[in-house]
Amino acid sequence: MIRPVPISAAVPVAVAASTAVASAAWRRFAWIVLGTAVAAGLAVFAFVAAMDPYGLRAAPGRAPGPIMDLNQRYMYPQIVRGGSYDAAVFGTSTARLLDPRALDRVFGGRFANLAMNAATPWEQTQLARLFLARGRASAMILGIDASWCDPQADAKRLTFRSFPPWLYRADAAWRGLVAQWNLQSVQIAGRVLLHRLGRMRERIRGDGYEVFTPPEASYDPARASAHIRAMAEAQAPLPGGTAFPALEWLDGLLAAPPAAALRLVAFMPAHVAIQPRPGSPEAAQEAACKAQVAAIGRRRGATVVDFRIASPVTTQDVHYWDALHYRLPIADRVLQGLRRAVDTGADDPDGVYRVLAHPAAG
Template identity: 40%
Template sequence: MTNLSSRIQNLRINDWIAAQRDGSDNPARWRRFAKTMLATFAGGLAICYAFILIVDPYQVVPFSPPMPRPNIDTSQRHFYPAIIRHGNFDSIIVGNSTSRLLNPDIFDAHLGGRFANLGMNAATAWEQMQMAGLFLRVRGAPKTMIVGLDQAWCDQRADQPGHILTIRAFPDWMFDDNPWNDFLYLLNGKTLETAVRVVMTDLGHGRIRLGANGFSVYTPPDDSYDLAAAQHRIWGDREHKVVPVVPSVVLSDAERAALRFPAHPWLDSQLAANGAGTRTIFVWVPASIAVLPVPGSRDAAVEEACKADIDAIARRHGVTVIDWRIASKLAADDSTFWDPYHHRLPIAQRIQNDLFKALAGENQAPDGAWVVREHGR
């Protein structure tokens, strides 16, 4: 056996020496190798692309075959356009993650219509209006539009790089009116991974993250709530209290005139485009006092100016404005929140119920948790 192995090894060495002496066919061998590798790569790429086009996880391919395509991804920016285009909805909720716990089914029952919740994690004001604009172009003016407002709408740099978009990829190619340019963006690892997950979910080996109407309870189960952990997320190592500024800062006319809120014209334009047939409701969502502007501070005066500007837009378009983003007992109660910005599911349910009370004519909550700034039509 040892002699046989030695002979085989000698033959390989001799073949290698001969190949080095006679290099005339080496370029041909390399060409054959390169062609084989290129063909293998191109074939694999074609198979992956064909798989993506057939599965069509984002529902943008006009000729993809009919099949269940569950909303399995955490990137709402990629899945909501399909909900708009292929769902049977006439009303919408837009906002960021602080609006995602508003249940469309509840609004269906109380306000009429068919609601979709299109709130996106960390959505900027510009991204929210892109979603509302797409709905308008594809489905027509919404019957009802609820807009969840927070500090993003008071961002004085909302139109600058780093504020228009976040680090999350925004697929603007899904928001235009040309379906054919979508093909340029589908061949990538993320889309392939999503397509595989869609198939696996259809086979019973995945989890549907978003309902057909865009809704999901994205927070942990409420019975797992840990107040001490929440307080650490809310306050960190700071003292658990806020000291108001006395006397309160009052902006001068010149300071007020110098303020700019670039996102407000986008909202104004969207309401004008929707037209008078759309019932619109603005909801300033609650936040912990740990992150609200300190009462009496200049930041608080600036935010109030921002809200007053939103009120003026609301009056022009007959919009109801309900403000939960105030320094109330609810905002001071740490058990309201999972973290400084995100409230618990029972609070979302209260926001819904109290919204209907506000629309019925109530002006404020008995416990001061909210106040109606504008009564619309």
């Protein structure tokens, strides 16, 4: 006689079996999700590596890809590694309107403009060192601003803008494969793909140059004057002191190029509204900084030109979009002034610039 199994005994067995099946199903699901994630991650990794958005594979004889992002801190190292340029401009946005093609005609060589928006002296130095490490620079132009005269420049190495130190290393081609594995790189890689398919233009010309100011036809003098005054009112004075740590970096940069290379340092022409008031402690501090820059220039065989003075350029609102950014015709005037300063070693007869140091002066 078969005895029926009590319900109380059968239920735990059924529950255990069901739990085991469910557990196995969840394990399979977890492995599928994990495998899919790994496969997707590897696919993204391969896509970014193939598109090479930061030009990690750029080298002499292997041109960099298109410039597809506006953060020059990520884009400009590939221009250097490509090896097509033996001369370069460094600085902030106040030097970005110096056209490399015009510089080629005026100074010879093959120029790139590697000035970066709001770049700190330390950031400028990292890019310049990467350029100079190649050992064949024929010319280097440094467009410097008040930030080089900041006693706290060493503590202000970075801004809110992301800076990728791995892109400035000699082993960037390998280190960057992992460092660039992020959403930002995927976006830029997608733009590179669209460019190759003819669906998107490069963001910046291959030599780093871009007219970033509005079209000249849209210039409004009243609006420009309002921008100038607003910037002057918002400007905070630099901390006091006459020890300028960034000038040690400047000295190192000017010591690095080959002996025959052109070394040119220029204080860029900011509007007088944001220059220190004559006779003020800030003016004395800036004068001390300029004197130290001139001494470094004389020691390193550089021409040092000062456009950051009260002049027919800097006292006229109509020459500016705001207190820092001059218009395109002024950029050409600056370029021609640099050439004359190198040739003559003399101050501008119209008072646009002063020559603080020149190799011929000893």
